[in-house]
Amino acid sequence: MYNSKSMKAEEFICHEEIEDTLAFADENRNNKEMIRQILDKARECKGLSHREASVLLACEDPEVLDEMEALAREIKKKFYGNRIVLFAPLYLSNYCVNGCVYCPYHHQNGHIPRKKLTQEEIRQEVIALQDMGHKRLAIETGEDPVNNPIEYVLESIKTIYSIQHKNGAIRRVNVNIAATTVENYRKLKEAGIGTYILFQETYHKESYEQLHPTGPKHDYAYHTEAMDRAMEGGIDDVGLGVLFGLELYRYEFAGLLMHAEHLEAVHGVGPHTISVPRIKRADDIDPDTFDNGISDEIFAKLCALIRISVPYTGMIISTRESQQVRAKVIDLGVSQISGGSRTSVGGYTEELRPTDTEQFDVSDQRTLDEVVRWLMETKHIPSFCTACYRAGRTGDRFMSLCKSGQIQNCCHPNALITLKEFLEDYASAETRAIGERMIKEELLNIPKEQVRKITEEYLVKIGQGERDFRF
Numbered sequence: 397m398y399n400s401k402s403m404k405a406e407e408f409i410c411h412e413e414i415e416d417t418l419a420f421a422d423e424n425r426n427n428k429e430m431i432r433q434i435l436d437k438a439r440e441c442k443g444l445s446h447r448e449a450s451v452l453l454a455c456e457d458p459e460v461l462d463e464m465e466a467l468a469r470e471i472k473k474k475f476y477g478n479r480i481v482l483f484a485p486l487y488l489s490n491y492c493v494n495g496c497v498y499c500p501y502h503h504q505n506g507h508i509p510r511k512k513l514t515q516e517e518i519r520q521e522v523i524a525l526q527d528m529g530h531k532r533l534a535i536e537t538g539e540d541p542v543n544n545p546i547e548y549v550l551e552s553i554k555t556i557y558s559i560q561h562k563n564g565a566i567r568r569v570n571v572n573i574a575a576t577t578v579e580n581y582r583k584l585k586e587a588g589i590g591t592y593i594l595f596q597e598t599y600h601k602e603s604y605e606q607l608h609p610t611g612p613k614h615d616y617a618y619h620t621e622a623m624d625r626a627m628e629g630g631i632d633d634v635g636l637g638v639l640f641g642l643e644l645y646r647y648e649f650a651g652l653l654m655h656a657e658h659l660e661a662v663h664g665v666g667p668h669t670i671s672v673p674r675i676k677r678a679d680d681i682d683p684d685t686f687d688n689g690i691s692d693e694i695f696a697k698l699c700a701l702i703r704i705s706v707p708y709t710g711m712i713i714s715t716r717e718s719q720q721v722r723a724k725v726i727d728l729g730v731s732q733i734s735g736g737s738r739t740s741v742g743g744y745t746e747e748l749r750p751t752d753t754e755q756f757d758v759s760d761q762r763t764l765d766e767v768v769r770w771l772m773e774t775k776h777i778p779s780f781c782t783a784c785y786r787a788g789r790t791g792d793r794f795m796s797l798c799k800s801g802q803i804q805n806c807c808h809p810n811a812l813i814t815l816k817e818f819l820e821d822y823a824s825a826e827t828r829a830i831g832e833r834m835i836k837e838e839l840l841n842i843p844k845e846q847v848r849k850i851t852e853e854y855l856v857k858i859g860q861g862e863r864d865f866r867f
């Protein structure tokens with residue numbers, strides 16, 4: 397039976413509740429009065445329940461769709477302004493004991509080279525990432541207790557944080573590793589991780605079991621309950637995600653929101669981020685064999701609806717998506733994007749993008765400098781901010797600041813400060829010129845005079861060689 401407060405996966409992601417929700421959404425997809433009420437509620441920025449949001453997803457009226465997208469843009473602007481936070485994935489190892497049928501690292505794939513970075517190789521990769529200008533990483537490994545035990549992950553985090561090369565520093569390491577124990581989550585917390593990210597892949601239990609035929613990941617409940625264990629282990633910020641294309645998108649969308657509602661109901665704080673990957677081509681993987689792929693239009697609708705339904709949750713999109721798709725969904729609600737990514741193990745130290753150990757095909761292959769320039773040309777401020785995590789603004793402290801609207805007084809100046817660092821240390825001449833102009837203009841958009849003055853002082857100091865200021 398459905399119970400958002402239950403600690404059992406099959407009760408807080410209840411199959412019957414999702415089926416009922418989809419039936420309710422179908423019945424009311426043309427119910428103008430109900431749709432009007434839901435949109436009015438969304439306009440108050442208090443979020444929507446999985447049932448309400450599912451009705452909007454089922455509605456195909458072009459006028460309602462336009463209104464939803466306009467509202468998503470409005471909410472995005474209100475909570476995130478025109479800033480986009482940048483990060484890069486860092487693949488440590490592609491050894492994996494699981495049999496996920498959509499991933500080239502699956503255990504049965506005998507022809508993909510297996511690789512695990514040594515600490516020295518991690519150092520080299522991180523230096524390459526620092527030299528691009530990155531400050532925020534998401535580390536990724538396959539699940540393999542022999543090759544990638546938790547000790548390896550912990551040692552790697554320590555290595556990453558310890559590397560000071562020129563003016564570079566990785567200031568936030570987010571972690572995307574397999575579901576694990578409370579004790580291991582506690583160790584990750586102690587190692588100083590930012591967000592713990594784990595994609596559910598699909599919320600549909602039967603499909604989940606078929607898509608994960610072998611290995612520990614086969615256990616749906618253990619995987620689905622991982623975020624509760626992570627929070628029990630002290631990790632405040634967790635990141636959800638589904639792999640769109642595996643199951644029917646309306647089912648996944650309802651499941652995703654139910655998961656967010658569960659975290660809020662049990663832990664008092666919802667997910668820090670939601671990722672929206674779509675299945676892509678890779679070694680041994682043909683996305684056309686999965687018949688639940690979604691069009692760019694549906695994808696954009698999903699992004700808009702996630703923004704409306706959970707206004708305080710960051711939304712992440714990777715280089716799986718093309719420049720064109722990224723441009724559209726950034727305005728609809730995405731707040732973080734990766735840039736200059738290599739999705740292979742050891743890819744950043746190679747001159748050309750290696751494809752032999754790639755986890756997925758990278759659609760957006762621009763350099764970080766090009767992505768930064770493009771963002772500015774399209775009137776977005778690229779931000780390398782990591783301030784909240786470092787100031788202890790995580791979990792409910794972060795959420796209450798967000799809900800009070802005061803976070804804006806940190807995000808905007810921090811974006812300008814970290815952009816200035818990027819321009820000074822890593823940008824091409826063209827990017828730098830555009831960036832300096834943008835900083836000048838955007839300084840005027842800091843509402844509090846005192847904050848503006850301090851930001852100006854910080855900017856001068858950064859120009860003189862000092863680093864690492866934050867609000």
Ligand code: SF4
Pocket residue numbers: 492493494495496499500501502503537538539574613
């Ligand atoms: S998705 Fe993760 S767990 Fe599954 S095969 Fe790939 S690396 Fe392994």
Ligand code: SF4
Pocket residue numbers: 481779781782783784785803806807808810
């Ligand atoms: S101030 Fe906090 S919420 Fe804002 S961009 Fe920086 S880390 Fe993110």
